[in-house]
Amino acid sequence: MNNFRLSLPKLKAIILYFANNTDTKYLGKVKLMKLFYFLDFMHVKKYGSPVTYDTYVNLDRGPIPSFIKNIVDSSADEPQKSSLSDIIKFETPSGTIMKRVLPKRDFTEQDAGLFTQTELEVLKEVTRLYSNKNTDYVEKKSHDEAPWKETKYLDEIPYVLATLDEDCDVGADEIELLLSL
Numbered sequence: 001m002n003n004f005r006l007s008l009p010k011l012k013a014i015i016l017y018f019a020n021n022t023d024t025k026y027l028g029k030v031k032l033m034k035l036f037y038f039l040d041f042m043h044v045k046k047y048g049s050p051v052t053y054d055t056y057v058n059l060d061r062g063p064i065p066s067f068i069k070n071i072v073d074s075s076a077d078e079p080q081k082s083s084l085s086d087i088i089k090f091e092t093p094s095g096t097i098m099k100r101v102l103p104k105r106d107f108t109e110q111d112a113g114l115f116t117q118t119e120l121e122v123l124k125e126v127t128r129l130y131s132n133k134n135t136d137y138v139e140k141k142s143h144d145e146a147p148w149k150e151t152k153y154l155d156e157i158p159y160v161l162a163t164l165d166e167d168c169d170v171g172a173d174e175i176e177l178l179l180s181l
Contacts, residue, residue, distance in 0.1 A: 005053040011068065012087045013111035014039065014051070017123050019088055019103035022131040028098040029072055029090075031135040033064045034142050038126045040065070041147060043119065044159050045168040049178040051119050056157040062142035063157050072101075 006014075018035050019027060040050035054065035075082035076090045076099045090099045112120060130138050142148055146164035147157045159179060163172045 006051070007114075008083060010114045011052075011071070012084065013107065013114045014123070015084065015101070016087050016103055016105065016107045016111055018127065019101055020107045021127040024100060024102055026132070026134045027101045028135060029076060029101065030061055031130075031138050032072065032101055033069055034062055034135075034138040035126055035130060036065045036068055037063045037142055038130065039122055041145065041159070041162050042126060043122045044162045044175060045165065045170065046122065047118050048170040048174045050159055051122070053179075056147070058148060058151040058153055058155045058157055060153065062139045063145075063148050
């Protein structure tokens with residue numbers, strides 16, 4: 001069930017925030033997907049609701065937001081047709097298959113205005129924890145989380161599984177209620 005509720009301007013603002021506040025040496029598409037995972041699931045654990053409401057899927061390299069991944073993949077594959085071409089570009093460092101995500105502009109006050117206070121707080125926390133970490137580190141951290149451990153390859157990852165992690169401050173009933181609104 002995809003209850004994706006994220007506007008394109010807010011999606012762009014999240015990507016810009018990550019691209020401007022992490023070491024882009026490590027910011028490829030895989031790490032970007034993990035940052036979205038931590039943004040959504042940290043927000044669920046603290047406040048009972050995700051930021052994007054995207055549907056997460058269990059893949060070998062960890063959980064991914066399915067709708068967002070499709071947008072970012074198509075942007076990397078066809079940048080001239082991309083809805084993200086005004087905010088990011090991709091480069092492939094020599095000798096790698098990495099698609100490095102580079103910002104085309106700064107994250108602005110106008111971008112910040114698209115978020116609630118709690119969403120900004122969690123964006124800052126995610127970048128504090130992972131901004132200078134490589135993809136392998138962030139991937140392993142996502143594998144330590146119950147939502148990934150409790151699902152199988154290609155399974156949808158329910159947000160309520162966040163309650164199985166020790167750092168979750170809300171209950172399953174609260175998450176289910178907030179998701180239903």
